[in-house]
Amino acid sequence: MRKLLLSSVLRFVEAVVLIAASYFLVTRMNFSYLFVGNVLLLIGGALLFEALFIFLLVFIEKWREKKRAVLGRIRATFIVIFVADTMIRLTGVMNIYSENADGNYFSLAQQEKLDSWYWVHTPNTHVTNKRKEFLFDREVNSIGLSEKEIQEEKGDKFRIMAIGDSFTEGVGLSYKESWVKQMEKRWKHYNVQTINAGIGGSDPIYEFALYRDKLRHFKPDVLVLTINSSDITDVSSRGGFERFHADGTAGKESPKWEWIYASNHFFRMILHRLFDYDTNLVKGTKSDESMQTAVNHIKEAISKFQQLSAKEGTEFLVVLQPAIQNFKNGKYSPFFGQTELGSYLKSQKINYLDVSNTFEKKGTSVGNYYYPLDTHFNKKGYALFGNAIYEKVEKMGVLK
Structure with missing residues (x-):
């Protein structure tokens, strides 16, 4: 014994x-x-x-x-x-996005706990990330945007601000090649200044808080908000405006067992397939009920953007953007809530553009507009996306 x-x-x-x-x-x-x-x-x-x-x-x-x-x-x-x-x-069936993009595990759960209400880069830093298909390299300004320092006084410039996630930030191309900066180049004769307020991983809830508290005093003449399928899943995981805490922090703590999830892919499969966890390690976010709640939160954010823009005389445009995952054999299937968001924007008389039709016209060659592994737009994709927005703003007749 x-x-x-x-x-x-x-x-x-x-x-x-x-x-x-x-x-x-x-x-x-x-x-x-x-x-x-x-x-x-x-x-x-x-x-x-x-x-x-x-x-x-x-x-x-x-x-x-x-x-x-x-x-x-x-x-x-x-x-x-x-x-x-x-x-x-x-x-690689259980790889998370960062493992497919650059071969490294990046904690999606740990990044969710913020020491402020703002989803931004660390201010006044240089951000570089070598991925398999490209190098992401940006200088970060004092606000935390991968943008040059913004002068508060705009003078006679016509300001267009774009806010969104990594597709707005232009991940996959250089700063000057982003669709936001390419629009500025095309509108040079109008004395247009564009401000890129896109941040990888952000969503419309964080974006509204950032715009309301840090960006609106730059007085953009046009504000462009981009929304895609990742915004639905992000908000489903993070929640709506209740994510902002009274002590000035935001988000939630990552689970103590994340190190096991990171190490063991068999454990990942059990969590995802049997217990319905997402890659942010939150349970039940992919249910229709949770996704519908996320759509409602995004509609609330859009409403807040619209009210603030109308109050300050800013033209507001919402762009619904397609992801490569929504295409099959060249045919596009709307992401969860896309049709509802389009109907909502139309009913509220908010300017909006659904770019999915532009990409669907490319048929089976649509994959040529995205990076195969990373799944962001490549140079052709950003050019097509930016051109659709350029034409929409032109039709709005707001340029002076």
């Missing part, structure tokens, strides 16, 4: 050391060494189950004759999990 108890304790200590080492490698090294962390985690997990079983043998004598067989099954189970995890890892 004493021998069994000692064996159980030794295995338990070994398990704790290995699992702690896995946790340290994954979390303290900024989600690096994930494969090594996974191996340590699985070995530690097997030892933990062995320790528990051997501890039970101290009290249940009739199980002792099955000790070798049970320990063999425990080890075989964890070997199967390791093989399954390795196969899933190699196929």
Whole structure:
């Protein structure tokens, strides 16, 4: 009995050391060494189950004759999990966006906890991110935008501000090649100044808070808000305006078990397929009810944008943007809520543009307008997208 108890304790200590080492490698090294962390985690997990079983043998004598067989099954189970995890890892079916884009795990859950109400880059920094298909490289201004410093007085310039996520920021191209800056170049004879207020990962709720508190005093003549399918899923996960806390922070804490999710792709599959977690590690966000709530939150944000714009004499334009995931054999299927948003904008007499028709006309060649891995627009895609907005603003007759 004493021998069994000692064996159980030794295995338990070994398990704790290995699992702690896995946790340290994954979390303290900024989600690096994930494969090594996974191996340590699985070995530690097997030892933990062995320790528990051997501890039970101290009290249940009739199980002792099955000790070798049970320990063999425990080890075989964890070997199967390791093989399954390795196969899933190699196929990439459980990869998150950043792993497909640049090969590294980026915590979507940890970025959700903000120390302010504003989803922006760290002000006055240089942001660079080497991805498989391009280099993202930007200088960040004092507000946290990948834009030059904005002078408060605009003089006789006609200001057009674009606000949205990474598709507005222009991820995939240089600052000057973004569709926002290309419009400024085309409207040079109108003395147009464009302001790119797009931030990768943002959504209309964060964008309204940023515009209301940090950007509206720049007095844009036209405000362009872009919305796509990722905004629906982001708001479904983050919630509406209740995400903003009285202490000046926003968002929610990431779950304590994220390091296991980062390390083990088999665990990811169980969470996504059986427990309905999304890649932000929030449960139930893909249900129709949750997605519909997100659409309602976005309609609320649009209403707030419209009211503020009308009050300050700013022309407001909403652009609904297609993602490559919504195309199949060249045919476009609207993202959840897209049709409803279009009807809402029309009923509220808000200027809007649905660019999906422009891309659907490209038929089966539409994939040539997106990066295959990253799925952002490529140069052709941004040019097509920007040209549609350019023509819409021209038709609005607001340029002076």
